[in-house]
Amino acid sequence: MKKRMALVVIAALLISVLAACGGTNDKGTAGEGEKPAGGEKVKLSLWHNFTGDDLRAQTMRSIIEQYQKDHPNVTLDIQAIPPDGYKTRLKTVAAAGEMPDVFILSNGSMTQEFSAAGLIQPVNELIDSHQDWKDGFMPNSFDAFTVDGKIYSAPMGLSPTSILYYNKSILEQNGLTVPKTWDELMNAISVLKGKGITPIALGNKAAWLAQSSIFSSLADRVTGTEWFLKAVKQDGASFTDPEFVQALTYMQDLGKAGAFQDGFNAIDNTQMEQMFAQGKAAMMIDGGWALSNLASNANAEALEQMGATVLPTIPGGKGEPNTLSGVVGVGMGLGKDATGTKKDAAFELIYAMSGPDAQKRTLESNQLVSYKVELDKSKVSPIFSEVYELVNNVKLTPVYDGKLTSAGGEAVNNGLQELLMGGKPEDIAKKIQDAQSKALGQ
Template sequence: MKKWITVLCFTLITSVLLAACGGGNGTGSGSSEGKVRISIWHNWTGQDAKATAMRQIIEDFKNDNPNIEVVDEGLPTDGLRTRLRTVAAADEMPDLFVMWPDAMTKEFVNGDLLQPIDEELAANPEWKNNFIPNALDGYTVDGKVYSVPMNLAPTSFIYYNEAIFNQYGVKVPTTWEELETAIQTFNDNDVIPIALGNKANWVVQSTLFSTLADRITGTDWFLKAVEQDGAKFTDPEFIEALNVLKSLGEAGAFQEGFNSIDETQMMQLYFQGKAAMVINGGWALANLVNNAPAEVLDNTHITILPAIDGGKGEANVTSGVVGTGLGVSKKLEGARKEAAMKLFYALAGPDGQKATLDSSTLVSYNIELDRSKAHPLFVELYELMQDVKITPVYDSKLGSAATEVINNGLQDLLMNGKAEDVAQKLQDAQAQAAGK
């Protein structure tokens, strides 16, 4: 019996010691069997070409660097955003993580969670100097650069099925009146005018409203409202923008139950030929190319939201951001930082940018597209973006609380909510965020 107790005590003590030695923040940091261990969280979880290309870079990096153990974890975009903010509150960030420019970057810098990458950029001037103009602005805080964009993310395009338009004699809309006429004609013929899946409530805000509102208010007004300096979200032009969106819903632009299906189901309605149009970001193109039936894909073309008469915004613009980047944990140093930055460069450096462009994904980097190898629909998007300018998407500039307010507010608005109520709630949230 004494011998059994002695063995049990020894086992318990050994377990405690091992647990203490292996302790950490759960992100895979540290070392293992002489290897340098680093962790990375990303949203490259799908089967689209972009996600596949990024995962392949990580696998190649592991094979080429046997002395570095990479613990990578993929999460869907919405889950990644939520989890990052959760671990940020506990100061337990992974070593590298996909993050968004502007609002999220500023929040993480203000929380002392990131370290700048100016040293790495200075050591690779041919990399730093090859980004498109202003590409680093969304990752620059107080003169320090905290990441680089790994893609270009325009968030609002109309993907339309030309065969359905031709079948019912509908003109591809270049004015708001023509869009309203198209919606009426498709409804009269039991065709969904615009497929919408707003269960994850960011979809309407990001893919439709950010551009629609800019058409009416202009970009300068929005930036002033964000800073709460010379403009408020209760101003008449913003109320008008909300009411224009509401009028689309009332006109039957979207199918019933749009707030209860997700983006994937939304795209399926378009793939099945049930919808004449779908409004989505540039990221949807890879999904189309890989998953749409040939009879839909071959008839799909791309345009932007029409201008709105009397609006203060430019007509040839669409909402978006320069693209996601990689955040570098403030806690990284020494050999682990060196290993992490090596992986950073593999994913976001010239080779990573080329792999992204080759995956039918736009980049914020100066690379010429090989049109002979690219899908014709991606060539169409690429050429469209040579003339179209990017204006801010709302959730890139608003604080996290205000973003949640506008996302929920737009859901309510399309379910017969009042524009004035949405505007007041957003104004209150942004005023609080701006300390005014």
């Protein structure tokens, strides 16, 4: 799930005020003559995936705790679910027609499918009631959460997904430079592999990582963005087309060359990030979300050795070279059953977690955002500052699972696991094509 976005910060969402009662001003406090969402006892369910030890997760949990202190009349029923299992849990309750009142909502296909099923409510009322907050977002920030003119969330971050992180010392000690072309990358893999060094750390246990962080950008290098968007709509392009099979072949070539460590499907992205931070791999292809985890768990010396760039160019590729795949981050969704005073309290919670103050705190927790906040570099790690500058100087291209249907995205995730274990690119391409076509009723 991006467009050309400069400056970046995180946490965005919503707090609302109903025109006649229960309103709040842009600072999240009750205005003169207005009745806050206090008084009546309210029970509100909240689902989130801020369960880790990274700075962003700590920041968001702190915001939730402060909300509880500020709203003694609101009882929060909190379900904190680890990221890898979050979507599955949410889709399970959604299939039963049940939804939490406030929850982490992914943009793109999840927003479209939940809105079509009547499981979520638009939050235009909340966003429009805080004009300064609304105007603070970068252009097009709401697009991926918008269906038929209705906005279902506001982004809480910005997630470039395909950053090539590298260890400066390991490359220099082995006579290598940062790879800018495919041939340079393959040469680096060969040299590092020959010296017993893992070239690229990979943690694909949950299957989404290879798709989101490597393949979305690699495939765009080969096919170009226009082809992909046509294939998504099944309008003039098919995932069985030669260029897509070629993209799968490039991905498989990485596996055949020994780019990744043994057991890459047995560890998750957090373990992968720790592996890279500890100097056990020369490179890592990961998203902007890694920055908060690295800032929390890597020592100062390790952070100084990290650099970041875009993926190498592909010979004869149709895609633009100076790009990163990326999406606006998740937002807080409003469940279908949150009405009356419960809705008022939900809006205040959403705003607390994604309003201007939350956006600033998110940025300072080493998480990029799509909100206009000036970065104080003294409060973030050196690698965060480098990625911040990188993102402001490249174009963002689509992430596969941000555009595909849920079935199509799952087919890509599973297909890439199969591909890296030796599966045939043509067979995997057909599975992806069949899944996307069927999901669109074609």
